[in-house]
Amino acid sequence: MAENADFADFVSVFHKRVGGAVRGLLADWGTPGLEDDFVLEPASKRGHGDLATNMALVAASHLRQQPRQLAERLVEAMRLDARLRDLARFEIAGPGFINFHLHASVLVNAARDALVRGSQFGARTQARPQKILMEFVSANPTGELHVGHARYAAYGDSLKRILAFIGNDVAAEFYINDFGAQMENFGASVAARYAQALGLEVELPADGYRGEYPRYLAEKIRGEIGSRLRGEIEPATTGKAVDFFKQRGCEIVLEEMKAELDRFRVRFDNWFSEAGLYRSGAPGKVVEKLKDLGEAFEKEGALWLKTTGHGDDKDRVLIRGNGEPTYFASDIAYHVDKLSRPEHYDHLVNIWGADHHGYVSRVKAAMQALFPDRDEPEIIIGQLVNVIEMGERKQMSKRKGTMVTLKELLAGIGVDAARFFLVDRSHDSTLDLDMEKARLKSEENPVYYVQYAHARIFSIIKKAAAENFKPVDYAGYDALSSQERQLILSILFFPQVVQGAATGREPHRLTAYSRDLAGAFHTFYHNCPVLKAEPQTASFRLDLCLLVRNTIARSLDLVGVSAPEAM
RNA sequence: GCGCUCGUAGCUCAAUCGGAUAGAGCAACGGACUUCUAAUCCGUAGGUUGCAGGUUCGAGUCCUGCCGGGCGCACCA
Numbered sequence: 001m002a003e004n005a006d007f008a009d010f011v012s013v014f015h016k017r018v019g020g021a022v023r024g025l026l027a028d029w030g031t032p033g034l035e036d037d038f039v040l041e042p043a044s045k046r047g048h049g050d051l052a053t054n055m056a057l058v059a060a061s062h063l064r065q066q067p068r069q070l071a072e073r074l075v076e077a078m079r080l081d082a083r084l085r086d087l088a089r090f091e092i093a094g095p096g097f098i099n100f101h102l103h104a105s106v107l108v109n110a111a112r113d114a115l116v117r118g119s120q121f122g123a124r125t126q127a128r129p130q131k132i133l134m135e136f137v138s139a140n141p142t143g144e145l146h147v148g149h150a151r152y153a154a155y156g157d158s159l160k161r162i163l164a165f166i167g168n169d170v171a172a173e174f175y176i177n178d179f180g181a182q183m184e185n186f187g188a189s190v191a192a193r194y195a196q197a198l199g200l201e202v203e204l205p206a207d208g209y210r211g212e213y214p215r216y217l218a219e220k221i222r223g224e225i226g227s228r229l230r231g232e233i234e235p236a237t238t239g240k241a242v243d244f245f246k247q248r249g250c251e252i253v254l255e256e257m258k259a260e261l262d263r264f265r266v267r268f269d270n271w272f273s274e275a276g277l278y279r280s281g282a283p284g285k286v287v288e289k290l291k292d293l294g295e296a297f298e299k300e301g302a303l304w305l306k307t308t309g310h311g312d313d314k315d316r317v318l319i320r321g322n323g324e325p326t327y328f329a330s331d332i333a334y335h336v337d338k339l340s341r342p343e344h345y346d347h348l349v350n351i352w353g354a355d356h357h358g359y360v361s362r363v364k365a366a367m368q369a370l371f372p373d374r375d376e377p378e379i380i381i382g383q384l385v386n387v388i389e390m391g392e393r394k395q396m397s398k399r400k401g402t403m404v405t406l407k408e409l410l411a412g413i414g415v416d417a418a419r420f421f422l423v424d425r426s427h428d429s430t431l432d433l434d435m436e437k438a439r440l441k442s443e444e445n446p447v448y449y450v451q452y453a454h455a456r457i458f459s460i461i462k463k464a465a466a467e468n469f470k471p472v473d474y475a476g477y478d479a480l481s482s483q484e485r486q487l488i489l490s491i492l493f494f495p496q497v498v499q500g501a502a503t504g505r506e507p508h509r510l511t512a513y514s515r516d517l518a519g520a521f522h523t524f525y526h527n528c529p530v531l532k533a534e535p536q537t538a539s540f541r542l543d544l545c546l547l548v549r550n551t552i553a554r555s556l557d558l559v560g561v562s563a564p565e566a567m
Numbered sequence: 568g569c570g571c572u573c574g575u576a577g578c579u580c581a582a583u584c585g586g587a588u589a590g591a592g593c594a595a596c597g598g599a600c601u602u603c604u605a606a607u608c609c610g611u612a613g614g615u616u617g618c619a620g621g622u623u624c625g626a627g628u629c630c631u632g633c634c635g636g637g638c639g640c641a642c643c644a
Contacts, residue, residue, distance in 0.1 A: 303642095512581060
């Protein structure tokens, strides 16, 4: 408590004070931890005061006693606490809720305090900051980013911002799968398109990459090298040419992905190459290590990892019968690498699509075998995105061409609407995207509702400057309207919302919050004139506007959305 | 078949450890611009939280079964 005093926000201070007032009582009752863990929620919406707690109900379920009677005794204890009495009055309602009515002056002071904290309001609330390495998107470098990737990019980047805001040291990494059969296939496909562009009769590999993109890459490479590699390709693509097209094609793809992600306001601190991992011999080394640990065994000509010893439902191949390591082996090496770096990460977070969820337990099993004393990596599974075309739901597929690219999404609805839209729903429900509708509906994207509130405030601020408005001291102002109470309360919960979004890994709480806050502001705006009010009222309301502006801008920034000054 | 996951208003989604009358936005309907931006506000309507049981003071939330959608069940990545 003491070490965080500088960053303590009103709600958590109030929470501690309430807990302190009833600590002895709860200890007598033997409800361990309740004095620190009880829920304090905003309640004004329901007309039950400003804040409420269900602690009597929780205690009742432990003690098997009447909640209302317990509530009476809790409130009695609270009334004995003079400092708490200075903040609020209390009452019992319903089955045993305790409602708090905050004194107006307390709300005014809390708002002013939040404003003074400026960019630090709600920040650095993490009790024990961690060094976190997040890995997400990690699209194969063989094509364009589509809206599925965009969803993870928006989700992962937002989560990164949120975790960093509350005090963690967070790095984002993109894992490049630039090794293996898929890449050979990709190189051969681009080589074939190159040859075709030169007028040669060369077929795409049987299961090669179709669609426009390899053609585009081939064309681009032809612009760079002309017909220099013509001889390497006819009549069939040779290893040397495939290597070149693989390499150069991959480089171009990555450059374009970077540029596209940059436009989407997603930046990775590191791009990690799987091929580089192989060059360093890491997969081989980790396999040796697993053998030494007695975790690997030979069967049917392959080398297996005994993942069933660590909770997986079957054992997994590390080295294939043909001597090649599996993707799994290199992925283990990759995770070992993450943990072995000089940064000494405390925690790894991987964000994977639902199509990889079968893979989770084997990676965890491998890491458990190698690092029995460390926390296992946290793997977040995000659901997929379907594309709706002509009213029909289709899974995205590069081959079938039913894919909407990130580029198209941004061209259609823009960065702000796209990021808000993608992050606004829980990552664990599938998302159906109808581009036609999205384009039509972008006008009514809730992001504009939120941004409009921000722009309105700027308008007030500009007007205040133009009129040379001189604020006066509003200490003692306590004639709060219900709209002001609601607005202040909404802001005071911002730190809790951020904290909840962080621990639950749920950035969508920020978009929901920003919408609520914008709503509270719009209501306030219609009922409470700012500059036309009495000087003291005007001064307070102007500060309140500044606070709302800061909080909306921060909420949007945490999900990578801009806060315009005018619309 | 087995495993994971989701199912909430016409649509898209919320709902903090199991708590008060399940909430927003959009769409629909009715009102509000002589005002700091009407991209807004106020109001009305809209629900057997997929179905059936169970646990308990209390279940959208936990447990069991069923129905439906998605994903997975490789010596692919």
